[in-house]
Amino acid sequence: xxRILRILVVAIPLLAMKxxxxxxxxxxxxxxxxxxxxxxxxxxxxGEMLGSKGLGAQYELMGAGIGGNKVYDLYLRxxxxxxxxxxxVVFIYVGINDxxxxxxxxxxxxxDKYVKFYEAIIKKLKAQNIxxxxxxxxxxxxxxxxxxxxxxxxxxYSKLIRDLADRNNLQLLDLRKEFQDYLSANNxxxxxxxxxxxxxxxxxxxxxTFVAEKMxxxxxxx
Amino acid sequence: xxRILRILVVAIPLLAMKxxxxxxxxxxxxxxxxxxxxxxxxxxxxGEMLGSKGLGAQYELMGAGIGGNKVYDLYLRxxxxxxxxxxxVVFIYVGINDxxxxxxxxxxxxxDKYVKFYEAIIKKLKAQNIxxxxxxxxxxxxxxxxxxxxxxxxxxYSKLIRDLADRNNLQLLDLRKEFQDYLSANNxxxxxxxxxxxxxxxxxxxxxTFVAEKMxxxxxxx
Amino acid sequence: xxRILRILVVAIPLLAMKxxxxxxxxxxxxxxxxxxxxxxxxxxxxGEMLGSKGLGAQYELMGAGIGGNKVYDLYLRxxxxxxxxxxxVVFIYVGINDxxxxxxxxxxxxxDKYVKFYEAIIKKLKAQNIxxxxxxxxxxxxxxxxxxxxxxxxxxYSKLIRDLADRNNLQLLDLRKEFQDYLSANNxxxxxxxxxxxxxxxxxxxxxTFVAEKMxxxxxxx
Amino acid sequence: xxRILRILVVAIPLLAMKxxxxxxxxxxxxxxxxxxxxxxxxxxxxGEMLGSKGLGAQYELMGAGIGGNKVYDLYLRxxxxxxxxxxxVVFIYVGINDxxxxxxxxxxxxxDKYVKFYEAIIKKLKAQNIxxxxxxxxxxxxxxxxxxxxxxxxxxYSKLIRDLADRNNLQLLDLRKEFQDYLSANNxxxxxxxxxxxxxxxxxxxxxTFVAEKMxxxxxxx
Numbered sequence: 064x065x066r067i068l069r070i071l072v073v074a075i076p077l078l079a080m081k082x083x084x085x086x087x088x089x090x091x092x093x094x095x096x097x098x099x100x101x102x103x104x105x106x107x108x109x110g111e112m113l114g115s116k117g118l119g120a121q122y123e124l125m126g127a128g129i130g131g132n133k134v135y136d137l138y139l140r141x142x143x144x145x146x147x148x149x150x151x152v153v154f155i156y157v158g159i160n161d162x163x164x165x166x167x168x169x170x171x172x173x174x175d176k177y178v179k180f181y182e183a184i185i186k187k188l189k190a191q192n193i194x195x196x197x198x199x200x201x202x203x204x205x206x207x208x209x210x211x212x213x214x215x216x217x218x219x220y221s222k223l224i225r226d227l228a229d230r231n232n233l234q235l236l237d238l239r240k241e242f243q244d245y246l247s248a249n250n251x252x253x254x255x256x257x258x259x260x261x262x263x264x265x266x267x268x269x270x271x272t273f274v275a276e277k278m279x280x281x282x283x284x285x
Numbered sequence: 286x287x288r289i290l291r292i293l294v295v296a297i298p299l300l301a302m303k304x305x306x307x308x309x310x311x312x313x314x315x316x317x318x319x320x321x322x323x324x325x326x327x328x329x330x331x332g333e334m335l336g337s338k339g340l341g342a343q344y345e346l347m348g349a350g351i352g353g354n355k356v357y358d359l360y361l362r363x364x365x366x367x368x369x370x371x372x373x374v375v376f377i378y379v380g381i382n383d384x385x386x387x388x389x390x391x392x393x394x395x396x397d398k399y400v401k402f403y404e405a406i407i408k409k410l411k412a413q414n415i416x417x418x419x420x421x422x423x424x425x426x427x428x429x430x431x432x433x434x435x436x437x438x439x440x441x442y443s444k445l446i447r448d449l450a451d452r453n454n455l456q457l458l459d460l461r462k463e464f465q466d467y468l469s470a471n472n473x474x475x476x477x478x479x480x481x482x483x484x485x486x487x488x489x490x491x492x493x494t495f496v497a498e499k500m501x502x503x504x505x506x507x
Numbered sequence: 508x509x510r511i512l513r514i515l516v517v518a519i520p521l522l523a524m525k526x527x528x529x530x531x532x533x534x535x536x537x538x539x540x541x542x543x544x545x546x547x548x549x550x551x552x553x554g555e556m557l558g559s560k561g562l563g564a565q566y567e568l569m570g571a572g573i574g575g576n577k578v579y580d581l582y583l584r585x586x587x588x589x590x591x592x593x594x595x596v597v598f599i600y601v602g603i604n605d606x607x608x609x610x611x612x613x614x615x616x617x618x619d620k621y622v623k624f625y626e627a628i629i630k631k632l633k634a635q636n637i638x639x640x641x642x643x644x645x646x647x648x649x650x651x652x653x654x655x656x657x658x659x660x661x662x663x664y665s666k667l668i669r670d671l672a673d674r675n676n677l678q679l680l681d682l683r684k685e686f687q688d689y690l691s692a693n694n695x696x697x698x699x700x701x702x703x704x705x706x707x708x709x710x711x712x713x714x715x716t717f718v719a720e721k722m723x724x725x726x727x728x729x
Numbered sequence: 730x731x732r733i734l735r736i737l738v739v740a741i742p743l744l745a746m747k748x749x750x751x752x753x754x755x756x757x758x759x760x761x762x763x764x765x766x767x768x769x770x771x772x773x774x775x776g777e778m779l780g781s782k783g784l785g786a787q788y789e790l791m792g793a794g795i796g797g798n799k800v801y802d803l804y805l806r807x808x809x810x811x812x813x814x815x816x817x818v819v820f821i822y823v824g825i826n827d828x829x830x831x832x833x834x835x836x837x838x839x840x841d842k843y844v845k846f847y848e849a850i851i852k853k854l855k856a857q858n859i860x861x862x863x864x865x866x867x868x869x870x871x872x873x874x875x876x877x878x879x880x881x882x883x884x885x886y887s888k889l890i891r892d893l894a895d896r897n898n899l900q901l902l903d904l905r906k907e908f909q910d911y912l913s914a915n916n917x918x919x920x921x922x923x924x925x926x927x928x929x930x931x932x933x934x935x936x937x938t939f940v941a942e943k944m945x946x947x948x949x950x951x
Contacts, residue, residue, distance in 0.1 A: 135357040136398065139405060165832070169387035169610055170395045176358065183361060204881075210888055214881030215870075222876060387610070388835055426659075432666055437648075437658030444654055579801040580842065583849060609835035617836045620802065627805060 085123040088282065089145055091137055092156035095201075095266060095274075096128025103268050108275035109282075122282070125150070133161045133172050134180040141184060146191060153193050154236070154278065155184065158200035158224065159264060162216045178223055185231055196281050197228045199239035201274070204263045206253050207246040211263075236281040238274065245273065307345040310504065311367055313359055314378035317423075317488060317496075318350025325490050330497035331504075344504070347372070355383045355394050356402040363406060368413060375415050376458070376500065377406065380422035380446065381486060384438045400445050407453055418503050419450045421461035423496075426477050426485045429468040433477070433485075458503040460496065467495065529567040532726065533589055535581055536600035539645075539710060539718075540572025547712050552719035553726075566726070569594070577605045577616050578624040585628060590635060597637050598680070598722065599628065602644035602668065603708060606660045622667055629675055640725050641672045643683035645718075648707045650697050651690040655707070680725040682718065689717065751789040754948065755811055757803055758822035761867075761932060761940075762794025769934050774941035775948075788948070791816070799827045799838050800846040807850060812857060819859050820902070820944065821850065824866035824890065825930060828882045844889050851897055862947050863894045865905035867940075870921050870929045873912040877921070877929070902947040904940065911939065 090096050090106050099106035110124045127144045129136065134157050145153060158177070165171030172180075188195050199221035204211025209218075221239040228235035242259060249258060256263045259270035266274060312318050312328050321328035328348045335344050349366045351358065356379050367375060380399070387393030394402075410417050421443035426433025431440075443461040450457035464481060471480060478485045481492035488496060534540050534550055543550035554568045571588045573580065578601050589597060602621070609615030616624075632639050643665035648655025653662075665683040672679035686703060693702060700707045703714035710718060756762050756772050765772035776790045793810045795802065800823050811819060824843070831837030838846075854861050865887035870877025875884075887905040894901035908925060915924060922929045925936035932940060 135361075135402075138361070139357075139402065164395075165391035166613055167611070168395065169391045169393050169613075169835070170398075171392050173386075173390065173392045176392075180357075180361065208884065209875040210881055210884040212882045212885065214884070215876055216878045216881075218874065218876040218880070219878065389833070391613070391832055391835075430662065431653040432659055432662040434660045434663065436662070437653055437660075438656045440652065440654040440658070441656065579805075579846075582805070583801075583846065608839075612839065613831035613835045613837050614839045614842075615836050617830075617834065620836075624801075624805065 085121050086151040087123045087125065087149065088152040088154070089125045089127050089148060089150040090154045090156065090278075091141070091145055092128040092154075092198075093132040093160055094128065094130035095159070095264070096126055096156055097130050098265065099128060099271070099274075100126035103271055105266065105271040105274040105278065108271055109278050112275055112279045113282075118283075128156075131160055132157065133164070134158065134177050134184070135172065138180045138184050141187060146187065150193055152196065152282065153188055154196045154198060154281075155181075156198040156200075156238070157181075158217075158220050159203060162200065162213050162220055163203050163264070165216070166213060174219065174223060177220060178227065181224070181227055182231075185227065185233070189231070194234070195231075196234045196236050197224050198236045199224045201238045201242045202246075202260065202264070204255050205242075205246050205250055205258050205260055206255055207243065207250050208253060211255070234281065234284070236277060238277060241273075241277055307343050308373040309345045309347065309371065310374040310376070311347045311349050311370060311372040312376045312378065312500075313363070313367055314350040314376075314420075315354040315382055316350065316352035317381070317486070318348055318378055319352050320487065321350060321493070321496075322348035325493055327488065327493040327496040327500065330493055331500050334497055334501045335504075340505075350378075353382055354379065355386070356380065356399050356406070357394065360402045360406050363409060368409065372415055374418065374504065375410055376418045376420060376503075377403075378420040378422075378460070379403075380439075380442050381425060384422065384435050384442055385425050385486070387438070388435060396441065396445060399442060400449065403446070403449055404453075407449065407455070411453070416456070417453075418456045418458050419446050420458045421446050423460045423464045424468075424482060424486070427464075427468050427472055427480050427482055428475050428477055429465065429472050430475060456503065456506070458499060460499060463495075463499055527565075529565050530595040531567045531569065531593065532596040532598070533569045533571050533592060533594040534598045534600065534722075535585070535589055536572040536598075536642075537576040537604055538572065538574035539603070539708070540570055540600055541574050542709065543572060543715070543718075544570035547715055549710065549715040549718040549722065552715055553722050556719055556723045557726075562727075572600075575604060576601065577608070578602065578621050578628070579616065582624045582628050585631060590631065594637055596640065596726065597632055598640045598642060598725075599625075600642040600644075600682070601625075602661075602664050603647060606644065606657050606664055607647050607708065609660070610657060618663065618667060621664060622671065625668070625671055626675075629671065629677070633675070638678070639675075640678045640680050641668050642680045643668045645682045645686045646690075646704065646708070648699050649686075649690050649694055649702050649704055650699055651687065651694050652697060655699070678725065678728070680721060682721060685717075685721055751787050752817040753789045753791065753815065754818040754820070755791045755793050755814060755816040756820045756822065756944070757807070757811055758794040758820075758864075759798040759826055760794065760796035761825070761930070762792055762822055763796050764931065765794060765937070765940075766792035769937055771932065771937040771940040771944065774937055775944050778941055778945045779948075784949075794822075797826055798823065799830070800824070800843050800850070801838065804846045804850050807853060812853065816859055818862065818948065819854055820862045820864060820947075821847075822864040822866075822904070823847075824883075824886050825869060828866065828879050828886055829869050829930065831882070832879060840885065840889060843886060844893065847890070847893055848897075851893065851899070855897070860900070861897075862900045862902050863890050864902045865890045867904045867908045868912075868926065868929070871908075871912050871916055871924050871926055872919050872921055873909065873916050874919060900947065900950070902943060904943060907939075907943055 090099055098104050106124050106126050113119055113122050137157055161172035161177050185195060200217055203213045203217060225235060246258060259267060259273055261267050312321060320326050328346050332346050335341055359379055383394035383399050407417060422439055425435045425439060447457060468480060481489060481495055483489050534543060542548050550568050550570050557563055557566050581601055605616035605621050629639060644661055647657045647661060669679060690702060703711060703717055705711050756765055764770050772790050772792050779785055779788050803823055827838035827843050851861060866883055869879045891901060912924060925933060925939055927933050
């Protein structure tokens with residue numbers, strides 16, 4: 064008797080969990096994330112991957128990407144676009160424009176300011192007990208020998224994000240490292256684009272699939 | 286009889302005013318404002334000017350300037366550095382670094398972002414019924430024939446600020462125009478620096494006096 | 508009798524002139540000049556204008572423009588593209604990329620280097636007794652109130668060219684001033700493009716006609 | 730008798746050699762090379778190293794470095810500063826400013842232009858049968874994990890120089906690789922400066938010694 068009861072006690076909350084609302088996951092970022100909700104985008108693909116694992120009902124994926132956004136743009140719009148939506152999990156995927164625009168329009172972000180705004184975003188998310196996953200910036204150029212013009216800066220900003228994850232005890236999705244490893248193995252001609260990106264930055268379908276896999280993996284971790 | 290009474294009627298509120306707390310005025314800006322609280326700085330001088338007009342007890346002037354700040358830096362720290370201090374009046378004097386850093390380090394601010402963050406600052410100040418005075422960015426270089434490298438951009442950002450004042454029905458202190466008019470009359474050799482600035486940007490003592498006069502004038506207006 | 512003789516007296520030098528080789532005029536510059544030889548380009552139009560004045564046989568116009576060229580690119584290729592062609596007159600129309608690329612790709616030209624290479628070009632042309640006409644850089648943006656981002660720099664480089672003309676006792680075609688005067692009168696909405704340029708830099712047909720007129724006028728001067 | 734003769738046989742070529750003019754070696758570059766002729770500079774040190782090997786009389790080392798120089802500046806002044814001096818060997822050590830000034834003042838050099846001017850320099854030196862040694866640009870920042878801001882670009886320009894050496898069948902001194910290898914082994918704290926450079930670019934005494942050793946080694950090779 065005792066044993067059966069105990070099983071029931073355990074079983075009820077489990078059943079209850081299945082009836083719970085799905086976890087709301089927001090992808091917070093720039094144009095790469097804005098394109099992520101398109102039919103072949105990484106967020107759409109991530110949803111399909113979760114579905115094929117039978118987890119479709121447990122996650123609700125939402126895109127919150129706007130083209131041209133840098134870290135301070137995320138900070139400015141985070142109340143409306145993220146906090147008001149009450150997410151359970153937030154992926155932060157920002158930094159490419161902070162580096163890129165230094166060279167293209169003189170309007171990048173200094174590293175110390177980058178960290179300051181990133182920390183301000185983390186602080187606000189933490190205050191709501193939201194699970195945060197930090198992504199390092201993937202690539203500006205796909206050459207695999209550190210000879211893309213802004214590789215040095217991207218490497219530096221990636222280190223800053225790894226430090227932020229460390230200091231704040233947060234999950235890291237090291238997209239930059241994932242891309243570099245992939246391109247070392249899969250870009251034998253050392254091309255500047257055409258593997259995971261169409262234009263050195265924005266994702267091809269293969270790139271969207273690649274990012275989707277990493278995102279799902281990170282989401283299901285622990 | 287009537288006359289005396291009337292004087293009393295007037296005198297009582299005056300006395301009351303003298304017993305009131307002084308108006309708290311915050312100067313919110315970058316390194317020019319950070320230097321403004323030094324002994325020869327424009328905020329110190331503005332205080333002395335008010336004192337010499339017998340208005341010293343009516344105004345409390347506070348500096349809130351940090352070197353290297355751009356409009357988004359002001360936004361990030363405005364709760365702590367401005368709103369928490371419960372000011373009655375706030376001068377916003379920002380924009381030089383937003384333009385300058387485009388050329389010096391590739392980390393300036395795009396005009397659309399400049400306006401967006403400026404508007405966000407205004408909105409927060411308005412919500413507290415704080416009187417706001419917008420200042421256009423003075424100079425990067427003192428040549429008076431629009432041949433300083435970034436004059437075009439400074440002129441454009443100044444127009445954006447004038448539009449912001451218009452749209453939000455706020456007081457404008459057009460420092461850029463004041464500087465240009467002064468330099469047209471007082472820089473006959475068309476020198477790049479040494480009149481109102483020591484290094485094309487930061488104020489000489491004459492520059493601090495000039496800005497102090499304009500600030501006091503704006504403060505006492507209406 | 509008298510009348511016929513007189514006609515002959517006049518006619519002989521005219522015949523003589525017609526037998527002379529035409530003056531070879533080279534337009535040496537960047538993409539604006541490269542487009543100048545197209546059917547609607549300013550060089551083509553200048554040729555037509557000369558023709559309609561009955562001067563078609565006296566001038567041979569040649570384009571020597573290459574997109575993206577800065578002053579040092581002209582220097583590098585001037586032996587082959589200009590001196591080897593034995594011109595009588597050379598228009599130098601360069602400077603827009605030297606300024607523009609500072610903001611667009613971080614590869615503009617410092618003003619002191621600009622002058623140095625310009626002087627080296629002048630020196631080589633002078634050594635061949637070639638008539639030289641220096642053009643100031645027209646526009647990067649057509650706003651008429653000095654609020655285009657790089658107006659300050661263009662104004663400064665134009666002053667450098669005016670000084671070069673002065674110091675070397677050379678003819679100046681002040682295109683920048685011509686454009687500014689035209690736009691003050693003909694750009695009432697203060698648009699950034701669409702009057703003389705299609706994209707803030709490259710000439711519309713109206714722009715090509717405008718430049719052609721100024722070039723012809725300069726060529727026929729004195 | 731035999732012995733004396735033998736000495737004479739040996740002595741005659743030695744005397745002959747002593748009467749030969751020393752090989753004139755010109756170091757052609759930027760501020761690093763300009764500082765190279767100072768008492769602790771790399772050229773001075775290279776001379777001392779050759780002296781201590783008993784080769785002092787065989788080489789005459791000359792500096793031809795000017796601060797701020799980029800590849801096109803070398804081209805502009807090469808007749809006067811190099812060819813007129815009739816050198817036997819020329820080290821070309823240029824590229825740091827071509828990259829650096831992109832970020833610091835918007836006046837770097839595009840990679841295609843860099844190659845074009847470099848080739849023009851090589852062509853002129855080859856026409857005089859001068860032995861040419863191409864040096865890749867050392868560093869802008871000494872971090873050893875490719876996280877200095879402009880590492881990507883320096884790596885790319887170094888590849889361009891390696892290609893130039895290959896295509897023109899010229900000797901290469903791969904300073905960038907030498908610096909990177911040294912810093913991997915000798916910069917355990919991954920500092921940005923203070924090992925071989927004092928300010929991320931210009932050489933410390935250790936840096937001058939290091940470069941001198943590599944230059945001498947390259948000079949004596951083959």
